[in-house]
Amino acid sequence: MFGTSGIRGQFGSDVTSDLALSVGRAVASAGYDRVVVGRDTRETGTILRDAIVAGLRECGTDVVWVGVAATPTVARAIETHDADAGVVITASHNPAPDNGIKLWNPSGQAFDTAQREEITRRVEEDDVELVDWEGIGSYEEAAGATGAHAETLRGVADVVSDLSVVVDVGNGAGAVTADVLHDLGCDVETLNGQPDGRFPGRPSEPTAENCEALTQLVAASDADLGIAHDGDADRMMAVTGDGEFVAGDVLLALFARDAAGEGERVAAPLNTSLAVDDALAEVGATVTHTPVGDVYVAEAATADDVPFGGEPSGAWIWSDQTLCPDGPMAAVTLVELVSRRGSLSDLVAEIETYPIRRDSVETDDKAGVMAQVEDALRERYDEVDDLDGVRVDTGDGWFLVRPSGTQPLVRITAEARSDERADELFSDAKALVEAQAGHAVADD
Incomplete structure (x- = not known):
């Protein structure tokens, strides 16, 4: 259920x-x-x-x-x-x-x-x-619930620069972000600000494709950055002043590096990029992996040494504030970070990223395919992580084979610090899944 x-x-x-x-x-x-x-x-x-x-x-x-x-x-x-x-x-x-x-x-x-x-x-x-x-x-x-939320957000940031921000509310319930940023001294313009559950302005999920109007508006204006929410504003994604949609892994790395310190951990799902590991290594912190889902990130964030957790999809949790993903909180925190540290474009450029490959294989027997894939991988590798799907860390990269929670698909993700190695890991993992999916079809 x-x-x-x-x-x-x-x-x-x-x-x-x-x-x-x-x-x-x-x-x-x-x-x-x-x-x-x-x-x-x-x-x-x-x-x-x-x-x-x-x-x-x-x-x-x-x-x-x-x-x-x-x-x-x-x-x-x-x-x-x-x-x-x-x-x-x-x-x-x-x-x-x-x-x-x-x-x-x-x-x-x-x-x-x-x-x-x-x-x-x-x-x-x-x-x-x-x-x-x-x-x-x-x-x-x-x-007064929204007013109380706004009051809390005004107290966690001190935006001292006169930043210009475009907030794409996505016809959802996250207009509190625009109100708070205005109160903090920002010049705020809204996009898709009228609440409408049909989501006429754009699809609700704040992906790069869905936020094209936001990226164009920010790039064509003198805005310093753009903010985008989904329908219930538990997610937040961002756009640089140049109109570049910021990848979720990069945004996670920025938040994590700012929130965590020496000896602390950041909770993130096991499909998170190596960019986050490397950004945290700079401040002496590490990643603790969770199953995919903000529910599991929040559970990990209850630990005393986990000040922050997030998902590249846009769910961000500061455990000293609330264990609920808070899109407006993320927006205010990001604007405060830009005010304090410089342009979002420059901050993004500081995060080294790596080639990542993703695809899916269709099958009506996800459980059977996953069981066969896990058996095959355990024969090849000494350490196989079955926390959520099957993940293998090869030292110079990693790959994850995981069943979709909502569709008849098995998803494959691979990342490495070079294109060649990422392609190799991905090809091997996908070939294995396709072979097992073919066996499942043949058995039927």
Whole structure:
């Protein structure tokens, strides 16, 4: 039921009001007595909100509705309202037909593995505890969650330069970024600033391809940098003043090097570039690998020696602030970094990058293919990491074979410090996957 970041899928088939009602009942029955609820800009969120709230209240849980807001805004509001958990109705960066449900703890950390398993079990077994009419949970509407988030963000940065920033809100819930940057003294221009869950301005995911209008606008103007969010603003990506979209691994390296010090670790998924390892080595810090998914990055960031964690897809976590990926926090932090250290273009140029190769092989038997691939790799290599898929570190590079969580694909990623070695690692890994996928087809 849960993927790498909550429950998510097409509204009306994968994600329905029946499911939302069941999740609300399960959360309440699991002992969460007071729950904050919010949603992103998708109109289907109103239907899921009503169902979630009904399920929570009819099992005795009090509900605090904070309205349409960014995911990190809602996650931060849990502690503010002395609640036990939070629910955000969002499909994050997914297309407009999708929607979903994310569950949060007061620390801002997403529900961990044990919590997700309990909610899943209660939904599947219909193990819920309905109350009579006298025991139903209360409902209140609370204004000010976005304002409180903004106040916190204004307190973590001191933007002293008069920077010009373009903020592409992506028709989502992340307009708080533009407001805070303006308050901090920046000249701010917004793009796709009107909340609209159909995402008419661009697809919700802030990729280089989807942010072409932002890169063109920044390049054609005197802006110092550009910021882009997804629909619920848990992600943030950036564009240099020259109009160059900054790769996620590079942005991760910049944040990590600034946040971590001697002897500390940074949490990042095991498909993260060697550029991050090398950037951290300059300050005496290291990378600790996690499975792919910001849920797992957040779990690793609970350790005392992990001040920061992130994913190249745009999820950034500063553990002393919140364990929820906070796109507005990342935007403010990046602008403060540029103000303090110089242009984003120059900062990006400091990060040495390496050739990385990615592709996928289609198969209807992901589990079978992965099992055969792992067996074959264990015969060839002494050390094989099966934390998430199968990863092999060869010393001069690495490759990862990992099943897609949502599609009938096995993904292959390879990186090395030279083109030739990256091509070699990638070709070998892909050939192995294709051979096993061919065997799976033949067996059928």
